[in-house]
Amino acid sequence: MSTTGQIIRCKAAVAWEAGKPLVMEEVEVAPPQKHEVRIKILFTSLCHTDVYFWEAKGQTPLFPRIFGHEAGGIVESVGEGVTDLQPGDHVLPIFTGECGDCPHCHSEESNMCDLLRINTERGGMIHDGESRFSINGKPIHHFLGTSTFSEYTVVHSGQVAKINPDAPLDKVCIVSCGLSTGLGATLNVAKPKKGQSVAIFGLGAVGLAAAEGARIAGASRIIGVDLNSQRFDQAKEFGVTEFVNPRDHDKPVQQVIAEMTNGGVDRSVECTGSVQAMIQAFECVHDGWGVAVLVGVPSKDDAFKTHPMNFLNERTLKGTFSGNYKPKTDMPGVVEKYMNKELELEKFITHTVPFSEINKAFDYMLKGESIRCIITMGA
Numbered sequence: 001m002s003t004t005g006q007i008i009r010c011k012a013a014v015a016w017e018a019g020k021p022l023v024m025e026e027v028e029v030a031p032p033q034k035h036e037v038r039i040k041i042l043f044t045s046l047c048h049t050d051v052y053f054w055e056a057k058g059q060t061p062l063f064p065r066i067f068g069h070e071a072g073g074i075v076e077s078v079g080e081g082v083t084d085l086q087p088g089d090h091v092l093p094i095f096t097g098e099c100g101d102c103p104h105c106h107s108e109e110s111n112m113c114d115l116l117r118i119n120t121e122r123g124g125m126i127h128d129g130e131s132r133f134s135i136n137g138k139p140i141h142h143f144l145g146t147s148t149f150s151e152y153t154v155v156h157s158g159q160v161a162k163i164n165p166d167a168p169l170d171k172v173c174i175v176s177c178g179l180s181t182g183l184g185a186t187l188n189v190a191k192p193k194k195g196q197s198v199a200i201f202g203l204g205a206v207g208l209a210a211a212e213g214a215r216i217a218g219a220s221r222i223i224g225v226d227l228n229s230q231r232f233d234q235a236k237e238f239g240v241t242e243f244v245n246p247r248d249h250d251k252p253v254q255q256v257i258a259e260m261t262n263g264g265v266d267r268s269v270e271c272t273g274s275v276q277a278m279i280q281a282f283e284c285v286h287d288g289w290g291v292a293v294l295v296g297v298p299s300k301d302d303a304f305k306t307h308p309m310n311f312l313n314e315r316t317l318k319g320t321f322s323g324n325y326k327p328k329t330d331m332p333g334v335v336e337k338y339m340n341k342e343l344e345l346e347k348f349i350t351h352t353v354p355f356s357e358i359n360k361a362f363d364y365m366l367k368g369e370s371i372r373c374i375i376t377m378g379a
Contacts, residue, residue: 004077004087005031008038012133012150013358014140016064018056021359022149027066027140029152030132032079036125037157038132039093043170044071044148044375045349046361047177048204049095053120053143054362062123065141066133068148069095070177070372072169075160082157084328090165092176092335094327095144097158111326116158118144118321126156149358151377161331164339170352171345172335174372177322179348180334181295182209182271184323187217190267190293194218197265199257200240201281202272203231205348205371206295208238210269215239216342223265225253225277228368237347246280254284261286268292275302282306287313294319348372 008029013022032038050067053059075089085091097116104110115126123141124131131139132154133147147153163172182205190213192198198214200207203226214222215238224232224240232243242260246253258264264286270278273296282292283306292315298304311317325331337343351373353360364370 007031008076008152010151011355012066012140013355014064014135015054015067018061018063019054021362022067024356025135027150028134029150029154030134032077032082032132032154033125033127034080035082035127035157036079036132036154037082037085037091037160038076038078038152038154039073039091039160040076040152041071041073041148041150041377043173043377044068045174045372046070046365046375048365049177050143051362051365060121062121062141065123065143066147066150066153067143068150069093069144069146070174071146071148072173076152078157085157085160085162089162090167090169092161092163092173092331093146093148093153093155094159094161094176094331095146096322096327097145097156098326098328099158100328105326111324111330112321113158116145116156120144125154149375151355159327161328163332163335167335167339170374170376171349172338173374174345174348175331175334175338178205178372179209179345180325180331181320181323182206182211182269183213183334183343184325185269185271185293185295185320186210186213186267188324189318189320190269190291192217192219192267195220196267197221197223197261199223199225199265199268199281199284201225201268201270201277202296203228203235203240204271207269207271208235208348208371210271210295211235211238211240212344214267221261221265223257223260225257225280252280254280257284263287264290266290270294270296272296273298275299275304278304279306282315282317283310285315287315289314291316291318349374352376
């Protein structure tokens with residue numbers, strides 16, 4: 001392409017301060033360096049993680065910054081040493097990576113790459129620690145190595161999944177974070193058998209994706225657990241068959257579920273980050289074979305407390321990161337599930353806005369009105 005090796009000037013939505021509306025700016029995007037790829041972003045979506053770090057709650061603020069980590073685009077150019085990607089490839093930038101060389105990447109059981117594991121505090125690129133974004137010579141920090149709220153971005157090649165070029169990027173862009181996290185927690189970790197029962201704790205985007213995984217697996221009963229009863233009608237679209245609001249009962253929710261299911265569910269997936277919900281999700285699975293999977297991120301001072309007999313009675317507790325999907329190896333297969341009509345994505349997309357109105361996407365999420373809002377670049 002004519003822009004190869006040159007600085008590109010384009011629009012980006014820059015967060016200058018915590019919690020303040022993003023500002024549309026012209027930024028300079030430097031060419032990709034060693035093991036990096038420059039991508040033209042066509043569609044991006046807003047995830048709760050973007051909002052959390054934009055609000056700067058509970059972590060070191062890093063501003064100015066370009067957020068965004070769920071997106072789809074086309075490779076514009078590649079840096080030195082990149083052999084598996086080339087200009088024109090359709091790709092998903094991923095917030096975590098797969099270097100291919102570390103013990104985690106060599107393991108069939110792990111997706112927690114030593115080199116490219118998620119790092120929320122890094123504001124530059126791994127190669128040299130520098131940012132590829134600038135305004136009038138002043139650097140703008142990256143976010144999760146992706147920074148997709150920019151018409152062009154630079155990403156480490158290990159964080160770029162090459163996908164089927166026929167896949168519609170305005171749909172499959174949502175696969176790269178929340179959807180795959182919930183889906184994989186069920187399909188790859190909980191692994192319910194056809195006809196089994198599954199409880200999903202938390203019916204936000206990740207929980208609904210976990211329910212979608214249970215639907216795909218052929219679960220006979222999918223019990224949604226949430227403190228917000230308004231979420232229940234929507235959850236039916238994702239295969240949820242029954243609902244429990246813990247506030248409606250005067251006994252522990254794990255006891256309620258055990259009574260509903262003759263001793264407990266076969267599998268449970270926790271998607272809230274509440275340590276109380278984590279304990280409930282574990283204690284509500286059936287003894288002998290029940291498996292509980294933790295997805296939500298707890299507060300740093302939380303402690304998980306349960307009686308050891310719950311383990312001795314052959315209940316299993318597991319955790320997962322990003323649905324146990326390896327970014328480069330496995331994410332293209334998730335896209336193929338959609339292309340084969342096995343996975344339904346449209347029902348997750350509740351809103352669409354042009355890039356110039358990106359702040360509306362934040363409003364929708366803060367009001368709890370959206371599951372996923374697609375942001376159309378160049379509009």
